[in-house]
Amino acid sequence: MSAKFNKDGFPLFDNHVFVFCGDGCLEEGVSSEACSLAGHLGLHRLTVLYDDNNITIDGELHLAFSEKVQQRFKAYDWHVDVVEDGNTDVAGLVQREAATATRPRDPAHVELVLFSASESGVEGLLLLSARPCVELLLSNGSGHGEREETHRQADADLRPNHNRFPLKQGRNCESPWITPV
Structure with a gap:
């Protein structure tokens, strides 16, 4: 290329x-x-x-x-x-x-x-x-178990919108390249 x-x-x-x-x-x-x-x-x-x-x-x-x-x-x-x-x-x-x-x-x-x-x-x-081991280490009584649940909720909240911005940004960057000079 x-x-x-x-x-x-x-x-x-x-x-x-x-x-x-x-x-x-x-x-x-x-x-x-x-x-x-x-x-x-x-x-x-x-x-x-x-x-x-x-x-x-x-x-x-x-x-x-x-x-x-x-x-x-x-x-x-x-x-x-x-x-x-x-x-x-x-x-x-x-x-x-x-x-x-x-x-x-x-x-x-x-x-x-x-x-x-x-x-x-x-x-x-x-x-x-393996993920079960990571969860076990996070919930070993040191107070980190709650953090795992917080991450799961944040991931679920972001999922529906996670790809909208990159697609729009990509289209904006692409248009100058494909527009005839």
Whole structure:
């Protein structure tokens, strides 16, 4: 699109797209097709940040998923890198992302080795991905249980109107682009 629409001094398409996903996202068949195509097309301005926390809502990852994700992305012709401590090594993540941004061809797959609920006192618990566990933690007698109910009511109150403003704003932004000059 940039080859067709960009003009000198007006780079309309100069985006770098970031995707943050986990194991469940990469288990889907459509992710295989999309990632394979991205490697084939050399979408070098695409970076996937993969949350490798070894936990699913069913238990530890090895119970349902044994794929070698790094090898899979290398086979797709992606640049693959790993941040061993994704919870605290922000400098490592920034350094790896800076290196991936200068590549001329391949999309980047950066694996972040994370620990669920890091530094919370309950890190690594398998059920932290599940909503009942979150509700249990919120209602542990510390007075936070009421907050959960308040959020539910606020969500219900906002639902009917949540998309009206963005649609109107989008139409207002779109009209100058489609109006003939």
